[in-house]
Amino acid sequence: xxxxxxxxxxxxxxxxxxxxxxxxxxxxxxxxxxxxxxxxxxxxxxxxxxxxxxxxxxxxxxxxxxxxxxxxxxxxxxxxxxxxxxxxxxxxxxxxxxxxxxxxxxxxxxxx
Amino acid sequence: xxxxxxxxxxxxxxxxxxxxxxxxxxxxxxxxxxxxxxxxxxxxxxxxxxxxxxxxxxxxxxxxxxxxxxxxxxxxxxxxxxxxxxxxxxxxxxxxxxxxxxxxxxxxxxx
Numbered sequence: 142x143x144x145x146x147x148x149x150x151x152x153x154x155x156x157x158x159x160x161x162x163x164x165x166x167x168x169x170x171x172x173x174x175x176x177x178x179x180x181x182x183x184x185x186x187x188x189x190x191x192x193x194x195x196x197x198x199x200x201x202x203x204x205x206x207x208x209x210x211x212x213x214x215x216x217x218x219x220x221x222x223x224x225x226x227x228x229x230x231x232x233x234x235x236x237x238x239x240x241x242x243x244x245x246x247x248x249x250x251x252x253x
Numbered sequence: 254x255x256x257x258x259x260x261x262x263x264x265x266x267x268x269x270x271x272x273x274x275x276x277x278x279x280x281x282x283x284x285x286x287x288x289x290x291x292x293x294x295x296x297x298x299x300x301x302x303x304x305x306x307x308x309x310x311x312x313x314x315x316x317x318x319x320x321x322x323x324x325x326x327x328x329x330x331x332x333x334x335x336x337x338x339x340x341x342x343x344x345x346x347x348x349x350x351x352x353x354x355x356x357x358x359x360x361x362x363x364x
Contacts, residue, residue, distance in 0.1 A: 145295070174352065184341065184354035231295055233352075239345045240284055242352065244295035 143167065145234050145245035153251045159220040162248045166213050166234030173215040174242070175207060178229040187230075190215055191238055222252045259342060259358040267363050272329040274358040276342030277322075283345045285318055287327050290339045290357070299327075299340075334364045 146165040154160050166173050175187040186199035190209035207217040213234070219226055229249050233242040260275045276285070284303045288296040302309045302318045302325065309316045315328040329336055339357040346353075 176354070183356040186353055229293065233296070239352070240286060240301050242286075242296075242298060244288075244297070246295045247293075249293070 147245035151249045164215045164232030170234035172235045172238035174233045176231045227252045259355040263359045265361040274327045276325045286343045288341045332362045
């Protein structure tokens with residue numbers, strides 16, 4: 142079966158712009174989680190969606206938002222980009238959440 | 254904030270040797286998972302151990318869990334150059350499936 146697909150793979154944006162990242166989970170998986178990975182902070186939890194509802198949210202400012210569609214595909218949006226938002230953004234899906242996560246290859250965002 | 258902390262931060266060994274990585278966490282958990290990440294790519298799930306289990310094996314991997322010490326260890330036996338990667342522990346505390354990762358151990362296996 143197809144894995145978790147994240148698009149785009151690479152992105153370069155300018156400070157102040159906004160960006161939308163996409164994640165298509167494994168078919169049948171209803172839970173989608175997002176993580177930000179940087180060399181300094183490691184893997185930081187952003188939020189988790191299940192059946193179009195955000196169930197949990199990490200400690201990120203309101204500039205970071207997300208949503209999930211009825212087909213379980215998810216998007217995350219970052220507005221007013223800052224240099225510190227440069228990171229690898231990873232999406233993970235699972236049937237119910239909690240375990241059995243499958244990760245996508247990530248989107249590498251560079252803010253200049 | 255991160256839940257788990259891996260130790261050591263980096264480990265370099267020769268092919269054929271065993272590699273042991275440790276993970277400590279702070280709160281009660283439902284389960285603990287280990288993941289591997291090759292440079293700049295997504296994470297690959299290796300093994301899950303539930304809070305009522307003490308040891309689990311999968312191929313060359315052996316994981317132990319000590320809930321009284323809030324710690325886990327991952328042992329890779331007979332390491333190979335292809336095992337070179339970063340290894341992360343992740344804990345599920347059970348509240349809304351909020352899985353938290355440690356900072357990872359960077360393992361280098363020299364051929």
